Amino acid sequence: MKVKVYEAPTMQEAIAKVKRDLGSEAIILFTKKYRIGGFLGLFRKQRVEVTAGLDINTIGTANSGSRLNNARNKALLTGPSARSTNALAAPTMKAESDSLNLLRKEVREIKEAIKALVEPDEQSFDVVSKDPLLEKVEQILVDKEVDGEVIKNFMANMAVALPREKNQDMETARHLLSEKIKKEIITSGPINLLPYGPKVVALVGPTGVGKTTTLAKLAANYSLLAGKKVAFITADTYRIAAVEQLRTFGNIVDIPVEVADKPMDLKRVIQKHRDKDLILIDTAGRSPKNQKQVGELNKLLSAVEGIEIHLTLSATTGKKDLLTIIEKFKPLNFHHLLFTKLDETSGIGALLSVATQVDYPISYFTTGQNVPDDIEVAKSDRLSTMMLN
Secondary structure (H helix, E strand, O other): OOEEEEEOOOOHHHHHHHHHHHHHOOEEEEEEEEEEHHHHHOOEEEEEEEEEEEHHHHHHHHHHHHHHHHHHHHHHHHHHHHHHHHHHHHHHHHHHHHHHHHHHHHHHHHHHHHEEEEEEEEHHHHHHHHHHHHHHHHHHHHHHOOOOHHHHHHHHEEEEHHHHHOOOHHHHHHHHHHHHHHHHHOOOOOOOOOOOOOOEEEEEEEOOHHHHHHHHHHHHHHHHHOOOOOOEEEEEOOOOOOHHHHHHHHHHHHEEEEEEOOHHHHHHHHOOOOOOOOEEEEEEOOOOOHHHHHHHHHHHHHOOOOOOOEEEEOOOOOOHHHHHHHHHHHHHHHEEEEEEHHHHOOHHHHHHHHOOOOOOOOEEEOOOOOOOOOOEEEHHHHHHHHHHH
């Protein structure tokens, strides 16, 4: 048997490749779906792999007609002996034809069975358009401004899973959707301190996302509530009076505040506070379109060995811009995503859409301006609850 593997974005395209290459007599041996990373590992796209085979005997059968025709022509030219050969060929052709028809029938049945198993995406939208319950679930995602491709993925799973449930009511549907959201969201938990020496954490991101306020919340929580020794370093010397505001905050919560906007200064200040449990670094907001600024920030933070970097993003930002920011800040080798301003948006679909397409875990959510209260460790069930409320 001749066996080949075909890859394509969809099952239809993969089957089309099989037909073009091996013909309609090809047999589907194995199929699978998987996801691949796009540019810089960001945009994961679904791919389909189909393993197909073609029996060499089938290929011979397909060409048997021309060989028999040649034999028949030879019989007309050479007389009775050749005609007797043609007579022997006739029942052979009938047997081969019956076998070929049976094989074609089996191939059609296998293809239909595989199609029912591996193409829930295409089937699901027929179900959604007819099932009022699934339409309501889909509307929840639409209202929360979830990306269309993410909705399609979620509804495909819902269409497959829901009929298996005995009680097909809205509560069951919401539960299934909640479980799907939880599986898609990766979270990292809180900042974990080291058994010895200071844990150094920096927040980076665009302007106006709330990095300084978020760091103040973290500093207050670890210092006042957890009783840890904390130091605050700012590398943001661009904003007028920003350093003085931080020093005022430091005096209130009894946290030292240092300024370091050069690699050597940053290393020196960290060494100065090596007795602390946690050192938090505030950075200037950088435009994702200005790669020179991002490069300067990378040079500064690269001077610190073992630093943990959280890319800070606003939940009010659209999906496309969020993905652009993540891509442009990737040279900083950040480890976590931190989402702010969840209280300022009713459509957190962009957050969910991005979280399902990138592999970075989410560390924290912030939900207001109050220090130290309006910050929480990111949890998938919390996001699921916000999505369904």
